[in-house]
Amino acid sequence: xxxxxxxxxxxxxxxxxxxxxxxxxxxxxRAEILDIQEKLFNNKKLIKELEEALALKQKLTFVEPAxxxxxxxxxxxxxxxxxxxxxxxxKAIHLVxxxxxxxDQGECEYWMCYTCEKGFMIPLGTxxxxxxxxxxxxxxxxxxx
Numbered sequence: 001x002x003x004x005x006x007x008x009x010x011x012x013x014x015x016x017x018x019x020x021x022x023x024x025x026x027x028x029x030r031a032e033i034l035d036i037q038e039k040l041f042n043n044k045k046l047i048k049e050l051e052e053a054l055a056l057k058q059k060l061t062f063v064e065p066a067x068x069x070x071x072x073x074x075x076x077x078x079x080x081x082x083x084x085x086x087x088x089x090x091k092a093i094h095l096v097x098x099x100x101x102x103x104d105q106g107e108c109e110y111w112m113c114y115t116c117e118k119g120f121m122i123p124l125g126t127x128x129x130x131x132x133x134x135x136x137x138x139x140x141x142x143x144x145x
Contacts, residue, residue, distance in 0.1 A: 003033060004033050004037070007026060007029055007030050007033065010026060011030065014026055053090055065083060065120045066082065066095060066120055066122070067086050067092070068080055068081070079094050079095060079097070080094070080095045080111060080120070081093060081094055081095065082094075082095055082113035082115065082116060082118065084116045084118050085113060085116050088116075093113055093115045093116075095112060095113050096111065096112050097109060098110045098111065098112050100124070101121065106123055106124065108122060108123050109123075
C-alpha cells in the first residue's frame, strides 16, 4: 500500500476519534512525506541529467576547433558540435554549415552556432575529416520568399 495513502487513512480515523493533537501530527507527517517524495523525484531527475551529460561527454571528442562524435575506428565523424556551448553550458549544439571561404590557411569551411552565434573556420582537407555539404541550394534569409 502507498505510504501516503495509508497515513491519510489513519489521519481520517484519528480525526473522527477527536484526537486533535495526533491528527495534527499525522498531517505534519503527510507533508513531510510529500516533501521527501518531491526531493526524491528531483534527485532522480538530476541523476538522469548527469548520466546523460556523462554519456555525451564520453561520446564526444575535441578536435580543434569543435567537438565530434567518434566512429568505430575512433575517428571524428559527422557534423561538429559547438565548443563554446559544450564547454560553457554542457550543451551539445550542432554547428550549421554556412559556406566555404578562401583564407591565408587555404580554403576553409565556415560553420556557425545559432545558439551562441560563434563562427568556426575549419580548413578543408585536414586529417580530421572533410564535410560534404548537401546538394540542396543554400538560401540566404534575405532571399527567402
